[in-house]
Amino acid sequence: MSQAIPKTISVLGATGSVGLSTLDLVRRNRGKFKAVALTANSNVQALAKLAMEFDAELAVIGNPDKFLELKEALSGTAIRVAAGEGGLIEAAQADAEIVMATIVGAAGLRPTLAAIKRGATIALANKECLVCAGELMIEEAQRSNATILPVDSEHNAIFQVFDFNADRSVEKIILTASGGPFWDKRADCLKNVTPEQAVKHPNWNMGRKISVDSATMMNKGLEVIEAYHLFPVTHEQIDVLVHPQSVIHSMVQYIDGSVLAQLGSPDMRTPIAYAMSWPGRLEAPVERLSLADIGQLTFAKPDFETFPCLQQAMDALRNGGSAPIVLNAANEVAVEAFLAERIGFMDISSVVNSALTKLDMKAPQSLSMVFEMDEQARALSQAIVKDMSA
Numbered sequence: 001m002s003q004a005i006p007k008t009i010s011v012l013g014a015t016g017s018v019g020l021s022t023l024d025l026v027r028r029n030r031g032k033f034k035a036v037a038l039t040a041n042s043n044v045q046a047l048a049k050l051a052m053e054f055d056a057e058l059a060v061i062g063n064p065d066k067f068l069e070l071k072e073a074l075s076g077t078a079i080r081v082a083a084g085e086g087g088l089i090e091a092a093q094a095d096a097e098i099v100m101a102t103i104v105g106a107a108g109l110r111p112t113l114a115a116i117k118r119g120a121t122i123a124l125a126n127k128e129c130l131v132c133a134g135e136l137m138i139e140e141a142q143r144s145n146a147t148i149l150p151v152d153s154e155h156n157a158i159f160q161v162f163d164f165n166a167d168r169s170v171e172k173i174i175l176t177a178s179g180g181p182f183w184d185k186r187a188d189c190l191k192n193v194t195p196e197q198a199v200k201h202p203n204w205n206m207g208r209k210i211s212v213d214s215a216t217m218m219n220k221g222l223e224v225i226e227a228y229h230l231f232p233v234t235h236e237q238i239d240v241l242v243h244p245q246s247v248i249h250s251m252v253q254y255i256d257g258s259v260l261a262q263l264g265s266p267d268m269r270t271p272i273a274y275a276m277s278w279p280g281r282l283e284a285p286v287e288r289l290s291l292a293d294i295g296q297l298t299f300a301k302p303d304f305e306t307f308p309c310l311q312q313a314m315d316a317l318r319n320g321g322s323a324p325i326v327l328n329a330a331n332e333v334a335v336e337a338f339l340a341e342r343i344g345f346m347d348i349s350s351v352v353n354s355a356l357t358k359l360d361m362k363a364p365q366s367l368s369m370v371f372e373m374d375e376q377a378r379a380l381s382q383a384i385v386k387d388m389s390a
């Protein structure tokens with residue numbers, strides 16, 4: 001695809017944490033980027049405001065009940081309005097060079113696939129898509145010549161230091177993990193953790209779902225699966241290292257013993273800027289890293305006993321079939337229930353475990369099987385949550 005100036009970009013999930021950071025970079029680089037389509041799920045007023053500020057062509061609200069409200073908020077402008085999953089797919093299909101895929105959860109899968117199918121460049125933050133349908137997405141990207149650029153800071157770091165021309169010289173990739181707000185706590189201290197405590201990440205300012213995932217370390221587990229799909233490595237070649245300062249965003253170890261790392265302040269605008277401007281670089285207004293001020297970087301092995309979600313995700317990758325789909329769906333349901341104070345923090349891994357042991361793990365051969373399995377796992381997990389909170 002030829003590179004126009006300004007580069008056109010659509011943001012699926014524009015009102016979220018990654019979406020707003022992306023639009024912050026667009027705002028600071030108006031001559032270089034132009035927003036085409038922006039989407040949200042229910043946050044009509046924020047979406048309408050952004051669509052007007054960025055003079056978008058299309059604004060889409062995922063929740064169809066909010067269509068009229070969005071239409072009214074954008075009346076008198078030339079911005080087209082749509083709603084529902086069809087609208088999200090339309091936004092992904094709009095003629096933009098880059099699609100920032102940052103809807104949270106498996107809800108982002110169909111729109112992201114629509115962008116892949118038309119051969120766009122996908123800046124991919126929505127890791128749950130890859131967890132559910134990694135093989136199918138990568139195959140589709142190869143077929144349609146789409147480019148998938150990782151936005152997740154760890155995968156973006158690996159992307160920056162991985163020698164794709166000599167992938168056999170890679171011994172392993174090392175995903176760093178902040179460990180979340182409770183990394184040095186033991187399981188008995190975590191039983192009564194509240195949602196407000198769990199979403200308070202020490203280094204990153206993120207949406208509520210990923211913040212809880214970070215606290216349970218499911219986030220790192222999902223990232224192990226994401227890394228497996230994005231890079232030419234086996235699951236045995238992916239290690240996790242706890243690094244509470246989040247300065248080293250990840251590393252690649254080579255057969256000669258060299259370890260290459262990407263470092264930076266924990267600000268998503270660095271990996272987002274890299275994905276938006278790749279293969280070039282874009283100036284990002286992030287705090288510059290001062291290792292002298294930080295003084296010490298520390299590291300630890302992950303504590304699989306206190307954070308069973310990490311092991312569950314690694315096992316789901318190794319077991320294959322539909323285990324990652326079930327893991328992801330059960331986790332989405334459990335995190336929502338935890339945030340709604342229906343179950344406790346440590347119950348999240350119990351819900352995931354029950355769902356994984358109760359469902360048949362046949363490998364999905366098609367996308368419709370992925371959605372079918374996702375639906376089944378959600379229904380089962382809702383029932384597990386209901387029993388638990390009764």
Ligand code: NDP
Nearest residue numbers: 013015016017018040041042043062103107125126206207
């Ligand atoms: P947020 O919750 O902050 O934002 C999510 C966005 O998706 C919002 O625009 C939201 O709209 C929209 N959305 C939510 N549910 C749906 C749905 N069912 N259908 C359509 N749109 C929906 O999430 P984050 O920005 O934190 O994370 C987004 C993705 O990026 C996740 O997959 C996360 O794992 C990944 N990621 C995030 C990082 C971060 O720093 N935040 C870092 C690395 C990866 P509305 O505002 O209307 O609810």
